[in-house]
Amino acid sequence: MNIKPIKNEQNYQESLSIIESLMDAKPNTPQMDELEVVTTLVELYEEQHYKIDAPDPIEVIKFRMEQEGLTRSHGLRGNAYNSNNKIKIKNTQNYSHAGAWEQE
Secondary structure, eight states: OOOOOOOSHHHHHHHHHHHHHTTTOOTTSHHHHHHHHHHHHHHHHHHHHSOOOOOOHHHHHHHHHHHHTEESTTSSOGGGGOTTSOOOHHHHHHHHSTTSSEEO
16 A cells, blocks of 8 residues: 555546545455545545535525425425525425425
8 A cells, every 4th residue: 555645636536546446345454444545535635626615505495396396386485585585494494394395
């Protein structure tokens, strides 16, 4: 096992290749130990270089409604559906109760 820090994109790509080659490692083996260490390094590199911002709560609700085939008719109403307004946890809980969403 010759593990090095991930300092650049080339190191990152090499580490991804190592992970791919070790995906079938058996538990409690040196290969599994290497997989765990390299995966941890990749996760840290990704957190620092590929940060993903949290999604907008309204867009999350709209996306979930679309996935479930739900309509807006009995869902988010008025200001709660306007992404310019802050969504309140209380409102989302009210809308999530049975019957608050209508199937298409």
